[in-house]
Amino acid sequence: MSSLVDRLWYGTRRPLWLLYPLAWLYRMVSESRRRKAWKVKDAPLPVPVIVVGNLTAGGTGKSPLTARLVGLLRGHGWQPVILSRGYGGRSDSYPLCVNETTSANLAGDEPVMLHLETGCPVVVDPQRKRGALWALEQRLGNILICDDGLQHYALPRDIELAVFDAARGIGNGAGIPVGPLREPLERLSGVDFVITNGGALEDLEHPAQFTMTLEPTELRNLKTGETAPLESLRGQPVFAVAGIGNPGRFFATLESLGAEVSGRAFADHHNFRASDLETPGGSRLVMTAKDAVKCRGIAGDNAWVLSVTAALPEAFAEAFLDRVRECQGLFPNHQSERT
Known part of the structure; x- marks a missing residue:
C-alpha cells in the first residue's frame, strides 16, 4: 500500500489528475468546515492547548514529536495531558483514560504507545474537546497536547505545530485524492511551528521552521x-x-x-x-x-x-517554551510548578 501511495502522491507527476473535481470538492468542504468552526468559535479552554498535526496524509513523525513535547514541558514544571482521537480503537464509551493494561483494540495503537512511552495521562475521545473538558474535570494536568488534531477545528487551540516528512515533502502538491495535501499550503501561515522530519524542506516558507530527526x-x-x-x-x-x-x-x-x-x-x-x-x-x-x-x-x-x-535543536526548545510562556500569561490560575 505504501509503495502505491508513494507512486501516486509522492512523485512529481499527478497520475490521478482525472480526480481533480473530487480534490476541489474535498478542499471546499474542508475550508467550509474550518470557516464554520472559527465563526462559532467557543471560548478558549482554561489551560494552554497545543495541537500537533500535518497537512499531508500519511506518517510524518507526529507521535514521537508529541512525546518529545511532553518531556520538554515536564522538564519545566508543566503537567501535560495528551488528547487523541484513538484511531482504530473501539471503546463502548468515551472519554477513555489509557492505563498500562488498556488494549490497542480498545483505545487505538498510538494512544497506548504514547502512554507507555511517556507515562503521561492520555485521554481518548473522537470529540477531542469533550475529552479535554473531562481531563480538566479530573485534574489530570494543566496543559493539553492534541496528537494529530490540526484539522479538528472544534478543539480550541493556542499553539499549532505542523509536521512534514522531509523525504516525501509535499509530494505532487495536489489535494486529496489527487495528491497528499489535506489542506492547501496557505494553511501554514496560521501555524506557530513547522517541523520537518529528516531534513529541511525548501518548498516550505515559514519563519519558525525546524528540523527533527528520529x-x-x-x-x-x-x-x-x-x-x-x-x-x-x-x-x-x-x-x-x-x-x-x-x-x-x-x-x-x-x-x-x-x-x-x-x-x-x-x-x-x-x-x-x-x-x-x-x-x-x-x-x-x-x-x-x-x-x-x-x-x-x-x-x-x-x-x-x-x-x-x-531530536530537535535547542533553538526549537527555546522558541517553543517561550511561546508556551506567552500562553501561560493568559491562564494565571494554571501556572507550572517552576518558572
Missing part, C-alpha cells in the same frame, strides 16, 4: 523486557514488520544500524495476526513501538521493539 534509542524484547545494544543488529539478519504511515523510514533506520533487513510493510494501523509475525529461518523479528502494543499477545520470543526519540 534517533533509535532502545532495542527491547517484547516478551521479556530484556534490552540489547543497538550494535547487536550490525551484520545480523532481521525480519522487520511495520504498520505505520511510512514503513520505508523504519526499514531504512534498521539498515542504518547495520542490520541485514528483509521485511513486510502493512497499511497504517494494521491489525496484526500471528501469521504476520512469522519469520524466515532464525531471523530476529523487529517492529516499531506503535506496532508492538498490538502484538503483545501474539508475538514470539524472537520479537524485538526498536524505540526512537525525536
Whole structure:
C-alpha cells in the first residue's frame, strides 16, 4: 500500500489528475468546515492547548514529536495531558483514560504507545474537546497536547505545530485524492511551528521552521523486557514488520544500524495476526513501538521493539517554551510548578 501511495502522491507527476473535481470538492468542504468552526468559535479552554498535526496524509513523525513535547514541558514544571482521537480503537464509551493494561483494540495503537512511552495521562475521545473538558474535570494536568488534531477545528487551540516528512515533502502538491495535501499550503501561515522530519524542506516558507530527526534509542524484547545494544543488529539478519504511515523510514533506520533487513510493510494501523509475525529461518523479528502494543499477545520470543526519540535543536526548545510562556500569561490560575 505504501509503495502505491508513494507512486501516486509522492512523485512529481499527478497520475490521478482525472480526480481533480473530487480534490476541489474535498478542499471546499474542508475550508467550509474550518470557516464554520472559527465563526462559532467557543471560548478558549482554561489551560494552554497545543495541537500537533500535518497537512499531508500519511506518517510524518507526529507521535514521537508529541512525546518529545511532553518531556520538554515536564522538564519545566508543566503537567501535560495528551488528547487523541484513538484511531482504530473501539471503546463502548468515551472519554477513555489509557492505563498500562488498556488494549490497542480498545483505545487505538498510538494512544497506548504514547502512554507507555511517556507515562503521561492520555485521554481518548473522537470529540477531542469533550475529552479535554473531562481531563480538566479530573485534574489530570494543566496543559493539553492534541496528537494529530490540526484539522479538528472544534478543539480550541493556542499553539499549532505542523509536521512534514522531509523525504516525501509535499509530494505532487495536489489535494486529496489527487495528491497528499489535506489542506492547501496557505494553511501554514496560521501555524506557530513547522517541523520537518529528516531534513529541511525548501518548498516550505515559514519563519519558525525546524528540523527533527528520529534517533533509535532502545532495542527491547517484547516478551521479556530484556534490552540489547543497538550494535547487536550490525551484520545480523532481521525480519522487520511495520504498520505505520511510512514503513520505508523504519526499514531504512534498521539498515542504518547495520542490520541485514528483509521485511513486510502493512497499511497504517494494521491489525496484526500471528501469521504476520512469522519469520524466515532464525531471523530476529523487529517492529516499531506503535506496532508492538498490538502484538503483545501474539508475538514470539524472537520479537524485538526498536524505540526512537525525536531530536530537535535547542533553538526549537527555546522558541517553543517561550511561546508556551506567552500562553501561560493568559491562564494565571494554571501556572507550572517552576518558572
